[in-house]
Amino acid sequence: EAGVTQFPSHSVIEKGQTVTLRCDPISGHDNLYWYRRVMGKEIKFLLHFVKESKQDESGMPNNRFLAERTGGTYSTLKVQPAELEDSGVYFCASSQVTPWTSGSLKETQYFGPGTRLLVL
Amino acid sequence: SQQGEEDPQALSIQEGENATMNCSYKTSINNLQWYRQNSGRGLVHLILIRSNEREKHSGRLRVTLDTSKKSSSLLITASRAADTASYFCATLNSGYSTLTFGKGTMLLVSP
Numbered sequence: 001e002a003g004v005t006q007f008p009s010h011s012v013i014e015k016g017q018t019v020t021l022r023c024d025p026i027s028g029h030d031n032l033y034w035y036r037r038v039m040g041k042e043i044k045f046l047l048h049f050v051k052e053s054k055q056d057e058s059g060m061p062n063n064r065f066l067a068e069r070t071g072g073t074y075s076t077l078k079v080q081p082a083e084l085e086d087s088g089v090y091f092c093a094s095s096q097v098t099p100w101t102s103g104s105l106k107e108t109q110y111f112g113p114g115t116r117l118l119v120l
Numbered sequence: 121s122q123q124g125e126e127d128p129q130a131l132s133i134q135e136g137e138n139a140t141m142n143c144s145y146k147t148s149i150n151n152l153q154w155y156r157q158n159s160g161r162g163l164v165h166l167i168l169i170r171s172n173e174r175e176k177h178s179g180r181l182r183v184t185l186d187t188s189k190k191s192s193s194l195l196i197t198a199s200r201a202a203d204t205a206s207y208f209c210a211t212l213n214s215g216y217s218t219l220t221f222g223k224g225t226m227l228l229v230s231p
Contacts, residue, residue, distance in 0.1 A: 004162075006162075031217070033218060033219075035219075035221075041223075042221050042222060042223050043163075043208065043210075043219075043221035044221075045218040045219065045220070048217055048218055055217060056217060056218060059218070091162065091163060093163075107151075107212075108153070108165055108168055109153075109165070109219060110165060111155070111162050111163035111164070111165070112162050113161055113162035114161075114162050114163075
């Protein structure tokens, strides 16, 4: 079974440009999450999709970030315009069920390899 | 917001030795998970322990959870050079669906 995949693996852009990151979750996983780790800091939650709906976007830093999951399959995260402080590693994760579904390990979040973004 | 904190920040041991990492958190949790990140790679899920569990084993991994102290430990027995990585604890807070990560422990296992 294929894991979570992310594209691109690396991206180097200039301040003010636009970058779009893509995440393909594990097939059949309704839940998709975006996290990021900026240099020297903790991995921080950005947002959570259940199918195509945004369940929780409380971690999105500002309106320069736009996440979509049309059709409830893959998701994109667009940063426009990019700023220097956006540099970091962006992780995507997926899980089969939402964490409040009891009695199974299906709430485990499986992470992709991340996209390393560098804004110059 | 809650923040998991791992202790120590870095740990250097020899192959064959045991490695113990600790994690503390601040609020009520649903479960606690440990992840590993090898250099330049993604996060690999290691083990999940629920709030009503006290200990769990998986291969060479042993995780304990003390909800009264709001702490967890990860023990890796008979370490190998391939265990060299950063280890993160992540808590699933009660009522939420997202993970809160600590800063991680960097483990170096020398041959």
